[in-house]
Amino acid sequence: MTSLMWFRDDLRLSDNQALTRAAEAATDKNGSKPELVAVVLDEPAYPSTRPLGGATHWWRERSLHALAQELASRGVKLLRATGDARTVIPRIAHEVGADTVTWNRRYHGPLREVDARVKATLADAGINAISCPGFTLVEPWEVTNAQGNPYKVFTPFAAAARSQLADEEPLPVPELLAGREMGASASRSWPNPSADEPQWAASLAQYWTPGEAGARERLAQLDLAHYAEERDIPARNATSLLSPHLRFGEVSPREVWVAAAEEPDAEKFQSELLWRDFAWHRLYHLPDLATRNVRQKFNRFDWSWNDPRLKDWQEGTTGIPLVDAGMRELWHTGYMHNRVRMVVGSFLTKNLGIHWRLGEEWFWDTLVDADAASNPFNWQWVAGCGDDAAPFFRIFNPETQAQRFDPDGAYIRQWAPTLSAPPIVDLRQSRQAALDAYAEIKDAN
Secondary structure, three states: OEEEEEEOOOOOOOOOHHHHHHHHHHOOOOOOOOEEEEEEEEOOOOOOOOOOOHHHHHHHHHHHHHHHHHHHHOOOOEEEEEOOHHHHHHHHHHHHOOOEEEEEOOOOHHHHHHHHHHHHHHHHOOOEEEEEOOOOOOOHHHOOOOOOOOOOOHHHHHHHHHHHOOOOOOOOOOHHHHOOOOOHHHHOOOOOHHHHOOOOHHHHHOOOOOOHHHHHHHHHOOOOOOHHHHOOOOOOOOOOOOHHHHHOOOOOHHHHHHHHHOOOOOHHHHHHHHHHHHHHHHHHHOOOOOOOOOOHHHHHOOOEOOOOHHHHHHHOOOOOHHHHHHHHHHHHHOOOOHHHHHHHHHHHHHHOOEOHHHHHHHHHHHOOOOOOOHHHHHHHHHHOOOOOOOOOOOOOOHHHHHHHHOOOOHHHHHHOOOOOOOOOOOHHHHHHHHHHHHHOOOOOO
16 A cells, blocks of 8 residues: 655644554555655645745755655655646656545645645545645634634634634654654755755754754743743743744644643643634635735725835834844844734834835745745734734834833844934834824725
8 A cells, every 4th residue: 555645834743644644544454565655846836826935945945854854764755846736746646656645734725726626636546635634723614603704803713712622632653654764874865955055044044943853842942931921022032933843834733732731821822823823714714815905994005115115124224223123133033023023013014104015025035934824914913904903003112112022122232233323214203194094094994
């Protein structure tokens, strides 16, 4: 029996339901030698999707290298192919003689359509196709209100999702893999990703270890004893830094949820995991989340598309200390503290009046944890035009935020120790201009 496991954003062996199903399908039942084959596909940008940004591309290459090594050490080769999944996956399944093909589900509409076509083509060829959950805690269609409609507000969504979360232990590495140690020398054919990396990638490597081993190391360090009171202080090491590992499925959200439950005061941290789920649930119902205002009245809002100050914002040269510190942290590490993300997002969209899509696109290219749901969802939230959004009239004052969350200036000194240029905008005047602009549309349907 031969089964084909199609890896996507689930680059792990532990608690991987599709991998477990593939191993079960490959188990020897008829005296023949069982075989598990793995494949990863470099897909094109289908209509209404986009290619990975630079930082996520860097991460994925290293994570795939780590996965290939781990699989090879267990006697499984990771194939790599390029092309449209609707034709390439059925072709590879035929070439390896697969009886079963498995994968974990995707929730963005265009990719769901691709997967449905792959499944139909495999079925026509007599090949069993199995799709599994595993990228979210609860699948989008499982959480609805009393009328059967999706939630648009986080608090009731989170309550409903919590009530559906089963008390299940994460799945172990499948037995077919656990018992086939063959030595790391079998993995030498997989190319090292560092050979053709851009120069800026060197700084990312100082901060991150992509791959399941790196994810498990982060998870083992999870300490929530002071999470609730320190998570908003960017100079403290109080956050989990698991977001890029979750983005590429190097650890499952269920395993993180279970690990958090064993920590004191886990509820706030688990709420952040549910916020991630909420973003994916909204993308499931709003596939154009990255390009269209959820609240349609903002289509008439006068955001700028051609403001030269965008470059100052991107480069961290706005003259606003907390904003510049955040943007420089992003450029150097591929990451930004969540509290600071809200501040720089508010500053761009409300103080500078620049369209949220330009900020979202910059984050898409520079964040190691940028994904198709959380990135646009959070940008629409901070801009005021999304679901359960921060009201547009709520404008994060960077100076007040710095006084409250970086009172001794440690974070600013680390990332923006010298600021020679004057501020590019008056915070008080620009705040009032934003409020005036909002007043013009607030009563629109």
